[in-house]
Amino acid sequence: EAGVTQSPTHLIKTRGQQATLRCSPISGHTSVYWYQQALGLGLQFLLWYDEGEERNRGNFPPRFSGRQFPNYSSELNVNALELEDSALYLCDSRRTGRGYTFGSGTRLTVV
Amino acid sequence: SQKIEQNSEALNIQEGKTATLTCNYTNYSPAYLQWYRQDPGRGPVFLLLIRENEKEKRKERLKVTFDTTLKQSLFHITASQPADSATYLCALVPNAGNMLTFGGGTRLMVKP
Numbered sequence: 417e418a419g420v421t422q423s424p425t426h427l428i429k430t431r432g433q434q435a436t437l438r439c440s441p442i443s444g445h446t447s448v449y450w451y452q453q454a455l456g457l458g459l460q461f462l463l464w465y466d467e468g469e470e471r472n473r474g475n476f477p478p479r480f481s482g483r484q485f486p487n488y489s490s491e492l493n494v495n496a497l498e499l500e501d502s503a504l505y506l507c508d509s510r511r512t513g514r515g516y517t518f519g520s521g522t523r524l525t526v527v
Numbered sequence: 528s529q530k531i532e533q534n535s536e537a538l539n540i541q542e543g544k545t546a547t548l549t550c551n552y553t554n555y556s557p558a559y560l561q562w563y564r565q566d567p568g569r570g571p572v573f574l575l576l577i578r579e580n581e582k583e584k585r586k587e588r589l590k591v592t593f594d595t596t597l598k599q600s601l602f603h604i605t606a607s608q609p610a611d612s613a614t615y616l617c618a619l620v621p622n623a624g625n626m627l628t629f630g631g632g633t634r635l636m637v638k639p
Binding site for chain 2: 420422449451457458459461464472504506508510516517518519520521523
């Protein structure tokens, strides 16, 4: 089966701009989770979407938002970019009780 | 507060030896615990899952133990190889909810 796909692979934005990141889950998976991994830090939970609805969010400001489409793909939007938003953004697609499958991530660099 | 702790210092071992990585947690009641491998700039890759009622799980050269009394999991790689060099992450899924919470990871370096 096709894995979790994320696009773009790399993204360079200027401080104050908006970034849009995309994630397509494994076929048949309805949940998408987003994480931020800043350099040298662990994965921090950002957002959880399931069946088109936001189910939970981590300790991030409202300028981090997203949505999930009817085909279960998801978009993460980061508004008013700050330098510290530079990180690897990962999404995972899951089936309860089993290991979760991550995409390769989007490396966002804010300059 | 809830914490998942992994040794933040890199673990350096010689090829052929057994690598043992530790994951300690506090204020969690995990339903299960997972171990992932992460290479630089890539997403984590699932390795093993162990449930709260399981003491040990094996997969090829990998072995995971789970002690809910000590609140600790150990991850072993036997007959380690340079290709095993990576960062290894433990992650917990609590009994209440399905959020995956990660430790900070331990970098393993296997020298030939």
